[in-house]
Amino acid sequence: MSAVIKRDWPHIDEVNAGDKPSGREWEEQGETPVLETALRVLPATLAGPVARLPQAVRETLEEIRIRQDRPLEVVYGGRYGFLAADGKLSVSPFSAYRPTRGDCRQLIDLISNHSLYAMEEQLRRGFITVAGGHRVGIAGRVVLERGTVRHMRDIAGFNMRIAREVRGVADRILPLIWDEDLSSVRHTLVVSPPGAGKTTLVRDMARALSYGRDEGPFQRPALKVGIVDERSELAACVEGVPSFDVGPRTDVYDGVPKAEGMMMMIRAMSPDVIVVDEIGREEDAASIHEAVLSGIRVVATAHGRDWRDVAGKPVLKELIAAGAFSRIVVLERSRRVSGGITVLDGSGRPLVGRPAPAAAGRSP
Amino acid sequence: MIKLLGAMMIMAAGAMLGFGQARRLRERPAELRRLVMMLQQLETEIEYGCTPLPEALGKFARPDRQALSEMMAGIASLLRRGGGVTVEEAWRLSVDEYWPCTSMNREDREIFVQLGTVLGTSDREDQLKHLRLTAALLKEREAEAAEERRKYEKMWKSLGLLGGALIVVILY
Numbered sequence: 001m002s003a004v005i006k007r008d009w010p011h012i013d014e015v016n017a018g019d020k021p022s023g024r025e026w027e028e029q030g031e032t033p034v035l036e037t038a039l040r041v042l043p044a045t046l047a048g049p050v051a052r053l054p055q056a057v058r059e060t061l062e063e064i065r066i067r068q069d070r071p072l073e074v075v076y077g078g079r080y081g082f083l084a085a086d087g088k089l090s091v092s093p094f095s096a097y098r099p100t101r102g103d104c105r106q107l108i109d110l111i112s113n114h115s116l117y118a119m120e121e122q123l124r125r126g127f128i129t130v131a132g133g134h135r136v137g138i139a140g141r142v143v144l145e146r147g148t149v150r151h152m153r154d155i156a157g158f159n160m161r162i163a164r165e166v167r168g169v170a171d172r173i174l175p176l177i178w179d180e181d182l183s184s185v186r187h188t189l190v191v192s193p194p195g196a197g198k199t200t201l202v203r204d205m206a207r208a209l210s211y212g213r214d215e216g217p218f219q220r221p222a223l224k225v226g227i228v229d230e231r232s233e234l235a236a237c238v239e240g241v242p243s244f245d246v247g248p249r250t251d252v253y254d255g256v257p258k259a260e261g262m263m264m265m266i267r268a269m270s271p272d273v274i275v276v277d278e279i280g281r282e283e284d285a286a287s288i289h290e291a292v293l294s295g296i297r298v299v300a301t302a303h304g305r306d307w308r309d310v311a312g313k314p315v316l317k318e319l320i321a322a323g324a325f326s327r328i329v330v331l332e333r334s335r336r337v338s339g340g341i342t343v344l345d346g347s348g349r350p351l352v353g354r355p356a357p358a359a360a361g362r363s364p
Numbered sequence: 365m366i367k368l369l370g371a372m373m374i375m376a377a378g379a380m381l382g383f384g385q386a387r388r389l390r391e392r393p394a395e396l397r398r399l400v401m402m403l404q405q406l407e408t409e410i411e412y413g414c415t416p417l418p419e420a421l422g423k424f425a426r427p428d429r430q431a432l433s434e435m436m437a438g439i440a441s442l443l444r445r446g447g448g449v450t451v452e453e454a455w456r457l458s459v460d461e462y463w464p465c466t467s468m469n470r471e472d473r474e475i476f477v478q479l480g481t482v483l484g485t486s487d488r489e490d491q492l493k494h495l496r497l498t499a500a501l502l503k504e505r506e507a508e509a510a511e512e513r514r515k516y517e518k519m520w521k522s523l524g525l526l527g528g529a530l531i532v533v534i535l536y
Contacts, residue, residue: 044448109450109484114443115416117488143487151487 035061037132038162043106045085046072049097052087061162068104068156071096108155111136121255123152125231133163133236133243163236165244169197170204175218176343176351177327183221185209185273187292187324190301191310192331198301199233199277201331203244205299206234206275210247225250226271228261234277259283266294273297285315292324306330307348320346327351371536375528382524389513389520391467396506398432399468399476403499410491417451417484418443435462439480455480475501 035058039047042064049072050064060077067073071082071093081089082096090096099107111128112119122128127137139157143150177188185205192198212222229235229252235242237254246252251269253261258276262284265274274291276284279300291298304310307328311320319325325346332340343351402424409420421443424436435458442454456477463473479498483491 040446042448047448105485106448106450109452110448112484113416114418114451114484115414115420116485117410117491118414118416120414120487123487153486 034132034162034164037130038064038134038160040132041107041110041130041134041136042160043103043110045097045103046099046107049083049085049087050074053083053089057081057089063162064158064160066099066104066107066158066160068101069098072099104156104158107158108138111158120151124149125255126152127232129232129236129238129243131238131243133165133238135161135163135233135236137161163243164200165203166197166200167204167207169201170208173201173329173341173343174205174208174220177329178218178220184223185297185299186326187297188299188327188329189310189316189320189325190299190329190331191304191306192301193305194303196331198331201329202275202277202299202301203234203246206250206273207245207247209273209299210250222247222249223272224270226265226269226274227252228256228258228265228274228276229254230256230258230261231277234275259287262287262291266291266296271296273299275299277301278303280313280315282315285319288319288324289322298324300325307344311348367536371532374531374535375525378528378531379525382520382522382527385520385524386517388467389509389517392469392472393506393509393513395432395466395468396472396502396509400499400502400506402432402436403479403495403502407492407495407499410488410495414488431462431465435459438462451484452481455483472502472505475505 035050039051042050046064046066050058050061053061053074057074057076061074062077063073063075065073065075073096074081074083074089081091082093083089084095085097088095108116111130116123119128123138126139127135129135137159138152138155139159140152140155142152174185177186178184179186188205190198190202206225206227209223210225213219225247227234227246227250229237232254234244235246235250235252235254236244237252240254242250242252251265251271253265256264258279259281262274262276265271266287274296276298277300279285279288279302288298288300302310302313302316304313304316307330310316310328320328323346327346328344328348330342330344332342345351405423406420409415409423413420418440421436421440424433425440426433426437438458438461439451439454442449442457443451459473459477459480475498479494482494486494
């Protein structure tokens with residue numbers, strides 16, 4: 001058993017080779033900005049081991065999983081490992097640090113800005129977005145009121161997803177989804193399995209469209225972009241201000257239900273393009289039709305393996321049949337290696353000029 | 365001559381002691397009242413504004429630099445500074461620093477410190493319950509303190525002076 005695992009985990013030994021001493025030293029050392037914001041909301045007992053992880057792991061860190069009285073886990077570059085108090089990684093959970101009740105209380109205090117009472121809406125949704133755009137999913141005992149989730153207490157499980165923005169991914173596909181005649185973007189659906197970088201891609205598309213380009217190849221005007229961010233993933237707003245650079249001409253509705261948010265955006269903010277994540281419900285379709293009718297371009301994402309998978313899903317099938325999307329961008333799931341991006345037209349035929357393989361970044 | 369000077373000093377010391385005690389008795393109910401009012405303000409912030417704790421406590425900062433406002437603002441600035449400080453720790457640190465500058469006693473302090481262990485860690489209704497409970501307990505202490513003041517303020521004033529006089533008489 002252990003031999004099998006060992007073969008899969010040769011990196012663990014290399015990775016443990018260069019580790020560092022104790023404490024909250026990351027504060028002085030000037031940690032990479034991405035991780036520094038994440039470490040800031042961790043209690044010292046947890047921030048220490050994470051900061052002591054080797055450089056290679058820290059750079060590919062995806063998730064920090066904290067469960068009370070159970071081993072501290074990190075997910076990085078598609079792998080996982082348990083973390084000991086001295087920052088050593090191991091596949092065996094037995095030597096790992098086990099966060100105490102105190103750690104968890106301190107963590108909830110820090111991620112809620114010392115004010116859990118002000119986080120009721122976030123608790124109901126199951127996650128809190130902290131400065132830096134990192135999303136902390138929380139699990140605990142759910143308190144119901146008349147059958148709906150009202151609150152969560154005895155919170156003992158946290159999943160901190162490290163948010164990274166990957167700039168420039170959109171540049172490769174923008175020429176393929178650009179409509180020269182109207183000098184705007186075409187209605188585009190981005191399709192991929194979870195974790196392949198949908199959100200990262202559309203965030204970068206929002207930014208690229210919002211900035212436009214006035215020099216070099218492929219010049220285009222800057223568009224007014226409206227982001228409907230139901231799950232606070234695209235812009236990762238903290239107190240209404242996006243944590244990511246989503247462009248100078250971008251407005252964000254944070255935490256609003258998608259269908260409603262799209263309608264509000266159409267009525268109130270007169271965008272050229274609406275960017276929305278994870279469509280697929282009945283009411284989403286109506287809003288997308290409304291946007292299309294109003295002459296607003298839609299860039300949306302949906303879960304799915306490929307074109308056929310998406311074309312078979314109830315709501316998406318209808319939208320595609322109605323010709324709501326004239327470009328489908330399919331991301332292939334690929335970890336650590338450069339991902340493949342395929343751009344199809346509205347009827348599922350690949351466009352000529354397949355873009356160069358792009359490193360599809362992980363979404364937060 | 366020196367004897368007379370000594371006697372006067374003893375009298376003065378006795379009087380100061382008495383007046384000091386009287387002042388503490390006088391100030392304690394007023395301070396408790398202010399503390400209760402602060403908690404009520406905090407209650408409003410939490411109930412209607414959903415204001416995050418550092419911000420809500422920061423609003424107590426006043427230019428008059430009274431110990432109580434300083435204490436609240438101190439908690440807020442500790443929380444804002446970050447570095448993994450929890451409400452409970454910030455609360456205790458700030459109370460430890462500023463409480464000795466007030467006239468309130470150890471039991472009053474216990475009630476107030478207790479609030480720091482729960483603040484910010486539960487849902488709104490729970491927070492409001494804790495705030496109201498603490499306010500009610502402090503109000504009770506305030507009534508007690510007012511009663512004590514009525515009974516003993518004058519007594520301490522005269523006791524200090526008379527005590528000084530007694531020692532002088534004995535020693536003379």
